[in-house]
Amino acid sequence: MEPKLYRLPLEVRGMTSLDKEAFTQTITVPALRVPTGVLNKVVKSLKKSTIQRPGVPRVVQDKEESSDFRLVLLDPHSVSSLSSFSEAEALRSFGVAEELHYYELRLTYDNLKSEEVLEAVLPQGQDVTSAFSRVGHIAHMNLRDHQLPYKNLIGQVIMDKNPGVTCVVNKMNIIDSTYRNFKMEVLAGEENMVAKVKENGMTYEFDFSRVYWNPRLSTEHQRVVQLIKRGDTVFDVFAGVGPFAIPAARLGASVLANDLNPESYRWLQHNCKLNKVESKVRSFNLDGRAFIQGPLKQELPALLKGKASVHVVMNLPALALEFLDAFRGLLHQEPPTDENLPTVHCYGFSKDNDPDTDVVKRASCSLGFPLEDRCSVHFVRNVAPNKDMMCVRFTLPKEVLYCRGDEHTEPSEEPAPKRQKCEETTYSSL
Template sequence: MIFGQIRVLISKMSTLRVSLVPDAVQGMKQLDREKFQRTIAVPVLHLCSDKVAKALSVCKPYILKLENFKPVQNLCDDDKFDRRIYLNPLKVECWTDIPEEVRQSFSSCDVSEDNFISRQIQLKYENYSYEDIFKAVLPEGEETVSGFSHIGHIIHLNLRDHLLEYKTLIGTVLVDKIKTCRTVVNKCNIIDNTYRNFKMEVIAGDEDFFVTVKESNCHFQFDFSKVYWNPRLCNEHDRVLKTLKPNDILFDVFCGVGPFAVPAARKKCRVFANDLNPDSFKWLNHNAEHNNIKKTFFKSYNLDGKDFICNIFKKFLIDCCKKEEVIHPHAKIYVTMNLPALAVEFLKYFNGLLDDRELFDKFHLDIIVYVYCFAPGDDPVEIAKKMVIDNIGRDVTSLILNVFGVRNVSPTKEMMKVTLKLTKEILFGVSDQDCNEPPSKKKCVESATEN
C-alpha cells in the first residue's frame, strides 16, 4: 500500500515481467530510459465486443499486464472483429500453449484458433514497474531492494552496501514510478538513541523533509529529518488506542510527535505526553493544535524519561492518593514506553517510586504498562519477559499480562510489546507477601542511561 507503509519483496517477483525488460539494462548505474525500448511479438485474440467480458474471465491468467498498457484495445482495421486482447508472450506463443480446458471454455464464447494471431508491439520505460526495473538492472543473485517506507511524499530506503553504487538510479526510478513520491532518502546510520532519528541522504527528488501523514484519523506534520516516525507501527498504534476509553489516563514516556498521544486525547483521554527530543516536542505540540486537541485533555513535556516518571508520573499518583487529583471511578491509567532499544531500562524507576508509606492503603489505581523492546534470539517471548523482570528488579512474572510480537526487525530480532500490570506493591517497593513492611525508599539512579 503506497499510503503509509510499502513493503515490497522484489526477490519474489514474477519472472514474466522481468524477462520482458531488455537484457542491455543489466548493471546500469545512471538511468537511461531509452535503453528500455524493446519490440516484441505478442499473441492477440481478435473478437467481437459482446464476447470480451466472457473471454476475459476465461483467459485472465494469460493476459499481458504492463504499466500504461491496455490489454484490451479497440480494433479498427478488421471488418469482422472490433476488439483485441493481448496475451502474455511468455505464457503463450501458439494456440496449443493454452491448456485444453481453457480452449474448450473459449469455444463457449465463439473463440477458436481462428481468433488467434501475433502482433508486434513496442515496450518502453513507461511500461515497466519499479519492481521490473530493479530486478533487471541490479546485480543478479544479490539481495535487492527488499522494502521501503513511504512517509508523506518521502520514500525512505535502507540500502545495503552493494547497492550504494546504484542509489541514484534507484531513487530516480522511484520518483518516476510512484506518483505521490517527490523525495527519496537513504538512511546513513543507525537510529540515534538519544533523539531517535538518523542521518539521511537525499538520493533523488526534492530536498524537502516536511511531511504530512494521516494515521488513526489524525493528521501529523513534522520534519522527517529531525524526528522519528515509522509507518510500520501504524497497526500497533491502533491496537493500543483501541484499549483506551474516554476518561482513561495515558502517560506516554517517549511520545515522539504524538502517534499515541494525539489520537488518545482526541478520544477524550487525559494525556501526559513526553519526549526528550526538542524537535519532537515542537511537532508534538503542533500536531495537538493542528488536530484541535483541547488543553484539558493534553499536557506535554520535554524531559528525560527518568525525570518524567520520577516527577510527573509520581506526582500524579501521589495526588490521586491524596484526592487532589480526581479521576473517573472506572478509569484506568496506561503507560506507553515505545523506545524499544532502551525502554526496559526505565522500568527500574517504577520499583519503589512511592516512598510515603501512609499512602499505601489509599492507593486504588489500575495501571497498565506497555513497554516495547527488541528481543534478539530464538525465543523472543521469553527473552522479552526476562528483559522486563531483570530491569524492573523483581519477579513480575504473574503480572505480565501479554507478550506480543509487533514486527520483525531482522531475521534474528523481533520488536516485542510486553503488557505489565503495575501494582502498588511494585510502586511502594514492598513484597506481595508482606505489605506491612515499610517500603524501600529507592531513589532514581542519576547514572542511568538517558532517554
C-alpha cells in the first residue's frame, strides 16, 4: 500500500481571509511497531526517517492498544516501502519486525509550516515569501505587489507560526524621508510599535514606526565598536537610537551622538539611561553637517593634542558620503606638532560592478582629496540585487582638515565641475 502523501486541499487556493478549519485533513503515514523496551534507542536511530512536523508526535499508541508496543511514525515523503528504508539493519539488531504499518494521522492548520500554508493559498507560479525581520515583538515584511491581496492572511500566518510575534507590519515605501523611517501598515496583531530589542548585550527601546532600526546590522555595529578603546572619543554623526554610541560608551569611550530625527534623539537619550551610560554620552538633535561644523569642530582641537584615538562614525549609507565635504577646512589653525587625526567610518550604498572603487572615488570627491591607497573598504551586506552596503575607513587627511589663507578656497572653487559629476554618480548609485 502506497502512503497518501500530504497535499493541501484545493479549496484553500486564493483564500484571502484565513479559515484554519479548511486546512484540516487526514493522511496515511507509514509506521513501525516497536517494543517499548527498545523504543528510545529505535527513535534515536531513526531520527532522519521519522515524521518531522510541528505539533505532531513521533510516537503514538499502538493500534492494538498493547502496552508492550508503540507505533513510531515515519515521514511518508522519504519512506514509502521497506526497500526505501535505509535503517533496516539497525532495526533487526533491536528486534523490530521488518513490516510497515499504516496510521491515519489528522493534520490541522497548527501542524503546517508557514511556507506550506502560503504556497497553498497564493497563486501557483508566483513567489511565496515567509521571510521577515524580527524587531522585538514586531515582524517586518516587504511584500511584493502580487502578495498584497493576501496581506492580512500572510500577516496572520506569520504571527501564528512565530512565538513572541504579536504584530506584523509591511513596509509601504522605501526609506527616503528626512528621518530615515518609512510608512508601515499593520497586517495582523496589535498596533503597538514600541519595540524592545537586545543587541550585543545592550537593550534598546524605540518606536519602530518613527525611527530607523535594522536588525541585520548587529555584526557591523560590533565590528566597529571593537575598534574603539577605553578613553577614546567617538563622534556619531547619524546615531539613530544608539547602536554604535551606547556600546562604545559602555566600553569606556566618551561619545558625542547626534541625530536629526527628534524621535531618534528622544529614544537615544532614553536608551542611554536604560543602559546606564548617560554620563558618557552627550546627545544632539542637529543636521549631520551642522553637527560636524559645530560640536565636532569645537571639541576636535583639544582632542588632537591628546593620545587617545578619535573616531567619526557616519552611518547614513544613502547620503553619508556627500557629508564628507563638511570636513574641508574645518580647522583653520596650524596643525599641532603631535597629530592625532580622526579615523572616519563612512557608509555608502553602491550599485557599481566594483563597489570598493566606487565608494572610494565618491568619498575622495566629497573630501576633495584622493583616498586611494589611504583607506580600507569593508563589505557590510547586500541590500538588494546589485546593491551593496560598504564602509570606507580612513584617517582624515590633514590636507582636508586644515586650511590656511588661499588654501581655503581651493577645495570649494577649483573642483566644482568634478564635484557635480561626483554627485550625479552618487545619486545614480542610491
